[in-house]
Each structure stands twice: as C-alpha cells, then as structure tokens.
Amino acid sequence: MQSQEAKYMAVVKWVMEQIQSGVFKTGDKLPSENELSREFELSRQTVRHAIDVLEQKNMLTRIRGSGTYLGVGIREVRKERYQNIAVISTYVDSYIFPPVLKGIEKTLSKAGYTMQVAFTGNRIEKEGEILDKLLEKGFIDGLIVEPAKSALPNPNLDSYRRLAKRQLPVLFFNSSYPQLQFPCVALHDELVARKAVEYLIRAGHRRIGGIFKCDDGQGHLRYLGFIKAMKQAGLGIDRRGIVWIDTESQNDLEAWSDYLFNRLKDCTALVCYNDEVAYLLSGICMKRGILIPEDLSLVSIDNSELASLGEVSITSFPHPMEALGKKAAENMIRMIENPYFDGNYLFDSEAVERNSIRVRV
Structure with missing residues (x-):
C-alpha cells in the first residue's frame, strides 16, 4: 500500500515533469483539484497537500475564485478597462521630464489611452497622497511612476502593494524601490x-x-x-x-x-x-x-x-528622455494585455564629446 507521502508526491512529480518538458509554462492554469483527484485517483485532501508543497517551492500561485497558476506572483487578467493610465513624476519643469512625459502621452494616445498626471516634487508625503487618491477612486488600468527619493526608506510601499493586489500593473521609470518587484524602464x-x-x-x-x-x-x-x-x-x-x-x-x-x-x-x-x-x-x-x-x-x-x-x-x-517615455508606455500597454510580460528595460548611452575634458599625456 502506498504511503501518504508517495501519493501526494505523484502529483508533485507529475507537475514538475510537465514544467521541465515545456507542457506547462508560466501563467498556465493548473487542472482543478477535482480533475487531479480523478486523474490520480486520490482524495482532494491529498491533492491539496501536493499543491501546498508546490506553492512552498515557489512554483504555483493560488488566486481565490480563479484557480491555481504556474509561476510566482501570477495575477488574473483584469476584465474591466477604463482606457486611462495614471502617471506620477517627481518634477514637471526639470529638463528630463517634459520629454519623458511627451513620449508617454504620444504612445498612450496612439493606443487609445488617456493619461492623468501628478507630480510629487520628489517628496514621499506627496507621493503618499497621490497613491491614496488612486486607491480611493482611481479608475485606471495601470500606473507609470518615478519613485520619490528611491534610495531612502519609504512609507508608501504598502500602497503600491495594494494597487498590485487589485491586479493593476505598476511600472517604474528612471528608478525603482528595491523592496518592490515591479519592472522598471531606465537608463543603465x-x-x-x-x-x-x-x-x-x-x-x-x-x-x-x-x-x-x-x-x-x-x-x-x-x-x-x-x-x-x-x-x-x-x-x-x-x-x-x-x-x-x-x-x-x-x-x-x-x-x-x-x-x-x-x-x-x-x-x-x-x-x-x-x-x-x-x-x-x-x-x-x-x-x-x-x-x-x-x-x-x-x-x-x-x-x-x-x-x-x-x-x-x-x-x-x-539620457533617452522621450524614447524612455515611449518605451515605458509601450511596456505598460503590453503589461495590461499580458500580465506575464516582463516590462523591464535598460537604455545604453555613449558620450557626446565637448570641451570639458583635458587629455593628459
């Protein structure tokens, strides 16, 4: 007679084999507990234990009311659409930001999206106020944001996490908070x-x-x-x-x-x-x-x-400026359409030579 461990391990091994062979890919939905119970002739309790083990191995994500998916941090595709993207920038008048915002706006507009913009002045308290308003009555499909003072401890991280729990894609530009695993478009x-x-x-x-x-x-x-x-x-x-x-x-x-x-x-x-x-x-x-x-x-x-x-x-x-804004908007649109899309991107750069360098012999 098979032991309890051997029984649940049959499901664990089968899922891992499907992943290794390429049958299952990140984002794919796992068969339901009932389907696995019938397939392996096991109780739902045993199947649930196998899923628990796979989840602890960071191989699965459960989404309440939807099912179990391959991968970590997977979220269900949102069905409602507002065709509106929120953009938070640190400054409005610095030489970097007008071209960046121009690139974002042109790309979103071409794709049929509107853009609502807010500015923090690189102040975390202002950033918090803006995030609170978005959480209260956002009506947005995603958020593109340059973080305020991104190298310092920040009290607003939970607000970002709450947005993510609502299945809203968040994309940083220029920099990011290392504590949050959201993608970023930036200069390298x-x-x-x-x-x-x-x-x-x-x-x-x-x-x-x-x-x-x-x-x-x-x-x-x-x-x-x-x-x-x-x-x-x-x-x-x-x-x-x-x-x-x-x-x-x-x-x-x-x-x-x-x-x-x-x-x-x-x-x-x-x-x-x-x-x-x-x-x-x-x-x-x-x-x-x-x-x-x-x-x-x-x-x-x-x-x-x-x-x-x-x-x-x-x-x-x-700095890529307008090109960076364009890329951030493009990646946000792809993240809305495909929650499993990796929105990270880094721009390279080469020196524009002028007169400020002395060549020393």
Missing part, C-alpha cells in the same frame, strides 16, 4: 557611469572623483559603476574625492562650495551625477579661478541643454 546607470570613468582614464586621468546623489537610486547605481570602473583599471579610490549630495543640497550647491572643493582638491577629473550638477559646479569653478578643463575635467550624464550653456561645454552621456 551603472553601465553609463562605468563608461564615464573609462572615458576619463583613456584621457590619461588617474585621480578621478565623483559627485553622486544619495537620496535617489540612480545615484547609488552610478556610484557602483564608478567604483567598478576604478577597480577594473587598478586605480586607488580616494574616499575624499567622492561627495554625496541630496536633492536639497543640489539645489543650493554654491552654499556647499567650500566643503566641495576641500574634498575635491586633489582630483584632476570628476564624474558628475548629472548635467545640472556639472553646470552649477562649472560656474562655481569659474568664480574660484579653477579652469575647466585645464585644472579640472568634467564628464556628466543626461546630455541636456545645460551641458552646452556654460562657459565651457560639458562632455555628457545622453
């Missing part, structure tokens, strides 16, 4: 920062510093790329030459100028978090009699109009 920040350091190394620089943002996830990824490139080149990392700023100090960089240049005085080149930082820094350098690129070379990220506005135009790696 780590890779681009590595390329920026490598660009300076090819120009003969060895004492390279960096200014990074501490409260946004992009800053941490760009710092990671910076460190990896320096180590790959066998260069020592002077911790004094790495400066962290936040959103507020970036807006008043000149007030920190004594501190900045005390930290950066031994650097011949600098990777700037973005064009705004590079532009402000170059203006402070000019007031202090520090010549760019003769005394200090700068390379930046975004390739915005700010890269060309200063006394010396700045070499910069382009």
Whole structure:
C-alpha cells in the first residue's frame, strides 16, 4: 500500500515533469483539484497537500475564485478597462521630464489611452497622497511612476502593494524601490557611469572623483559603476574625492562650495551625477579661478541643454528622455494585455564629446 507521502508526491512529480518538458509554462492554469483527484485517483485532501508543497517551492500561485497558476506572483487578467493610465513624476519643469512625459502621452494616445498626471516634487508625503487618491477612486488600468527619493526608506510601499493586489500593473521609470518587484524602464546607470570613468582614464586621468546623489537610486547605481570602473583599471579610490549630495543640497550647491572643493582638491577629473550638477559646479569653478578643463575635467550624464550653456561645454552621456517615455508606455500597454510580460528595460548611452575634458599625456 502506498504511503501518504508517495501519493501526494505523484502529483508533485507529475507537475514538475510537465514544467521541465515545456507542457506547462508560466501563467498556465493548473487542472482543478477535482480533475487531479480523478486523474490520480486520490482524495482532494491529498491533492491539496501536493499543491501546498508546490506553492512552498515557489512554483504555483493560488488566486481565490480563479484557480491555481504556474509561476510566482501570477495575477488574473483584469476584465474591466477604463482606457486611462495614471502617471506620477517627481518634477514637471526639470529638463528630463517634459520629454519623458511627451513620449508617454504620444504612445498612450496612439493606443487609445488617456493619461492623468501628478507630480510629487520628489517628496514621499506627496507621493503618499497621490497613491491614496488612486486607491480611493482611481479608475485606471495601470500606473507609470518615478519613485520619490528611491534610495531612502519609504512609507508608501504598502500602497503600491495594494494597487498590485487589485491586479493593476505598476511600472517604474528612471528608478525603482528595491523592496518592490515591479519592472522598471531606465537608463543603465551603472553601465553609463562605468563608461564615464573609462572615458576619463583613456584621457590619461588617474585621480578621478565623483559627485553622486544619495537620496535617489540612480545615484547609488552610478556610484557602483564608478567604483567598478576604478577597480577594473587598478586605480586607488580616494574616499575624499567622492561627495554625496541630496536633492536639497543640489539645489543650493554654491552654499556647499567650500566643503566641495576641500574634498575635491586633489582630483584632476570628476564624474558628475548629472548635467545640472556639472553646470552649477562649472560656474562655481569659474568664480574660484579653477579652469575647466585645464585644472579640472568634467564628464556628466543626461546630455541636456545645460551641458552646452556654460562657459565651457560639458562632455555628457545622453539620457533617452522621450524614447524612455515611449518605451515605458509601450511596456505598460503590453503589461495590461499580458500580465506575464516582463516590462523591464535598460537604455545604453555613449558620450557626446565637448570641451570639458583635458587629455593628459
């Protein structure tokens, strides 16, 4: 007589064989408990135990009132449609966001969707208010959002989880909260920062510093790329030459100028978090009699109009801007149509060369 373990293991092994052979794929619905009971001539209790075991192995997801599906975090396709997408952005007037929002709007409109937009000012309390309103009376098919201060602990994560439980797709852009497993469309920040350091190394620089943002996830990824490139080149990392700023100090960089240049005085080149930082820094350098690129070379990220506005135009790696918005909207539409679609996408970038780099012999 078969043991209880052997009985339920027959179902477990059969499901795993179907997955390995490609008969079952992620998102496929498992036969009902009644169907498995008849097929294996087992009690529903034994079949239920087998499903429990497979669920503990992260192979199945139960959806109440719908059934059991292959994969983790699977959700049932929503039937109602409002043809409306909510978009939350940190800023409305920064050089990055108007093109991003333009790309989102054009793509959604072409597909028959309307767009409702809200702005957080990169403040988590404002983000929370917006999410509460969406949860209360959203009438939306999905949410595209740039997280507020994505590198810091955030009290709004449960609100995002509640949206997901309502089977609403959520897609981040530019950055994401690491605690949430939602897809993200962004610049490949780590890779681009590595390329920026490598660009300076090819120009003969060895004492390279960096200014990074501490409260946004992009800053941490760009710092990671910076460190990896320096180590790959066998260069020592002077911790004094790495400066962290936040959103507020970036807006008043000149007030920190004594501190900045005390930290950066031994650097011949600098990777700037973005064009705004590079532009402000170059203006402070000019007031202090520090010549760019003769005394200090700068390379930046975004390739915005700010890269060309200063006394010396700045070499910069382009942010995809409108293309990023277009991709985010395209991926959101696909996530609505297919809940199992992977909406992640990272953009590469290459330097646009200008006059801010001195080649050292």
